[in-house]
Amino acid sequence: MSYAPDAIRHLTLSAATLPLAGPISDAKVFTGRQRPMTEVAMLFAEITTEQGFTGLGFSYSKRAGGPAQYAHAKEVAELVIGEDPNDIAKLYDRLLWAGASVGRSGVATQALAAIDIALYDLKARRADLPLAKLLGAHRDSVRTYNTSGGFLNASVEEICENASKSLAQGIGGIKIKVGLPDAHEDLRRVTAIREHLGPDVPLMVDANQQWDRATALRMGRQLEDFNLVWIEEPLDAYDVEGHARLTAALDTPIATGEMLASVAEHEKLIAGRACDIIQPDAPRVGGITQFLRLSTLAHQAGLMLAPHFAMEIHLHLAAAYPTEPWVEHFDWLDQLFEERLEIAEGRMLVPQRPGLGVSLSPRARELTHATAEFGRS
Ligand SMILES: [Mg+2]
Numbered sequence: 001m002s003y004a005p006d007a008i009r010h011l012t013l014s015a016a017t018l019p020l021a022g023p024i025s026d027a028k029v030f031t032g033r034q035r036p037m038t039e040v041a042m043l044f045a046e047i048t049t050e051q052g053f054t055g056l057g058f059s060y061s062k063r064a065g066g067p068a069q070y071a072h073a074k075e076v077a078e079l080v081i082g083e084d085p086n087d088i089a090k091l092y093d094r095l096l097w098a099g100a101s102v103g104r105s106g107v108a109t110q111a112l113a114a115i116d117i118a119l120y121d122l123k124a125r126r127a128d129l130p131l132a133k134l135l136g137a138h139r140d141s142v143r144t145y146n147t148s149g150g151f152l153n154a155s156v157e158e159i160c161e162n163a164s165k166s167l168a169q170g171i172g173g174i175k176i177k178v179g180l181p182d183a184h185e186d187l188r189r190v191t192a193i194r195e196h197l198g199p200d201v202p203l204m205v206d207a208n209q210q211w212d213r214a215t216a217l218r219m220g221r222q223l224e225d226f227n228l229v230w231i232e233e234p235l236d237a238y239d240v241e242g243h244a245r246l247t248a249a250l251d252t253p254i255a256t257g258e259m260l261a262s263v264a265e266h267e268k269l270i271a272g273r274a275c276d277i278i279q280p281d282a283p284r285v286g287g288i289t290q291f292l293r294l295s296t297l298a299h300q301a302g303l304m305l306a307p308h309f310a311m312e313i314h315l316h317l318a319a320a321y322p323t324e325p326w327v328e329h330f331d332w333l334d335q336l337f338e339e340r341l342e343i344a345e346g347r348m349l350v351p352q353r354p355g356l357g358v359s360l361s362p363r364a365r366e367l368t369h370a371t372a373e374f375g376r377s
Contacts, residue, residue, distance in 0.1 A: 005084050006051045006126075010375040011077050013114070015070040016042040016367040020332060025153040027179025027210035034063060036153065040332060041066020042367075043073060044360065045114035047122055049085055055122025056359065059114040059283040060310070065107055072099060072111035074372045080115065081375040086126075088119045092289045105262030109286030116287025117313060121355040130357060132319035132350045135292075141347035142318045142327045144311075145173030145202060145229075152177045156189050160196040171329050172346025173202030173229060179210035183219060194226050206232035209259070213242045220250045229326075230255040230277050230306070238265075243274035253277050258308035261285060266294040270301045277326075281308040282317060291317055299323065311341060311348065312358050319350045336364040 023036035040060055047055040059069055076098040080091050095112045102108040124134040132140075149162025163174045176193055178186040190205060197203060205228055211219060216234035223231060230253040235242045237259035247254045253276035260266050261284055269275060278298045282291040291307075295317065298305060305325040307314035312333060318325040327348050334340065337358040342349040351357030 004051075006049045006053065006086065007082050008047055008080050008085050008375065009050045010048040010373070010377050011080060011115070012044075012046040012374075013070065013073050013077055013372045014044045014046075014368045015066065015370040016044065016336070016364060017066070017369060018042055018332070018336060018367055023153065024151050026151060026177045026206070027208040030152060030180050031210050033210075037062055041069070042336065042364075043069045043111070043114045044364070044368075045073070045077075045118040046360075047080075047085060047115070047118045049122070053085070053122050053126045055085070055118040055120070055125065056356065057114045057117025057119070057121055057287075058310075058313075059110050059117075059287075061107075061110065065110070068107045069111045069114075070370065072102070072107060073114060075099070076112070077115065077372070077374045085119055085122050088116065088123065088289060091119065092116055092287070105265065105286070109262060109290065110283060113283045113285075113287035113290075116289050117282065117356075120288045125355040128354050130350055130352060131316035131355055135316065135320040137316075137319045137350065138322055139319050139324075139350075141344075141349045142315055142325055143172050143202075143346060144327050144329045144343060144348040145175050145204060146171045146329045147175045147206075148330050148332060150174060150176035150193075152180065156192045159189070159193055163193065163197060166329070167197075167201065170343040170345060170347075173204065173326070175204040175206055175232070175328075177208065178205045178219075179207035183215070186219070187222060190223065190226055199227060202229045203227070204229045204232060204255070207234050209233045209236050211235060213239075213245070216242070216246055217249060220246060220252060224250065224252055228252050232256065232279070233258070240268050240272040240274045243269070244272050247273065247275055253304070255279050255306055257281075258284070263290050263294045263297075267297060270294075270297050270303065273301075275303065277304040277306050279306050279308045281310065282313050283310055284308070288313070288317065295321055312337065312356055315341060315348050315350055316356065335361060336367070337361055 255277035
């Protein structure tokens with residue numbers, strides 16, 4: 001059977017605002033750099049082809065940037081109409097060059113991420129394979145840990161309660177936020193949660209970039225006793241040298257990378273031996289095309305992988321990473337999709353459904369406040 005080229009007939013971009021159940025605070029709020037987070041801005045791309053195949057992708061932003069991502073995507077989206085959706089690399093390049101004047105990272109490429117991810121979803125659906133299988137999976141499930149229960153707006157008692165609920169759901173690890181201006185309070189919270197969990201439950205901490213180098217080293221040394229899986233974002237996301245020194249100085253693995261917005265930025269982290277665990281975010285680095293480039297570099301450098309947020313996408317990408325990764329469990333986006341990811345015995349199961357295995361819910365449509373259509377419907 002020979003391949004009959006397909007063509008993209010229609011593309012819909014939609015912007016939605018997802019309100020969170022309550023205001024969320026990490027260390028950036030306690031140091032006065034950001035206000036509590038109350039919503040997530042979503043950018044969806046839905047593609048239909050002449051042969052009737054469909055793909056769904058999304059990008060997102062927190063606090064600011066959502067309208068800019070949507071505006072940029074609208075400016076370039078027309079360029080994929082009529083093109084073969086299987087030529088993802090070519091289409092990515094075309095979109096990238098169209099926006100070359102505003103660069104190859106951040107908003108400019110996050111706007112493209114929704115389209116790129118939709119193209120990968122479509123390709124996997126055409127092959128009738130889960131995305132992980134299309135990419136070449138190493139496993140059918142990925143270790144998962146919960147983040148959403150461990151923010152700084154929650155008391156120690158609430159965090160312990162949330163952790164128990166997560167573990168009862170089958171989630172394997174618990175991450176809590178640190179980085180408070182009062183280091184004693186951080187240690188009190190970590191001590192309490194470690195006592196609550198016992199010595200064997202995987203526990204991570206995340207300082208959200210709020211320590212300076214000296215504080216990170218001092219805190220890192222005090223945290224060595226807690227058998228942490230990793231210390232996340234101890235320093236400013238762009239302090240490659242500081243991270244490298246810390247990684248060399250501590251036994252506890254250092255994790256970072258979620259704030260970086262391109263492969264080029266991740267490349268510096270990787271080349272600088274600045275972490276043990278890399279935490280890329282596919283929507284944030286410009287999509288799956290970009291994620292795969294940097295995950296190849298990361299594996300080549302011997303790094304472990306724990307992608308940030310967007311578990312609906314990252315479950316597949318983590319399943320395709322050669323060494324055993326972690327995937328971050330965040331229930332925030334659940335209401336946007338019809339399907340739920342299954343969790344059992346500490347692991348998130350790669351869905352058997354083709355593509356990403358998710359479709360937009362009626363709630364996602366309700367939350368949509370702007371839509372743009374391209375091509376023929
Ligand atoms: Mg983090």
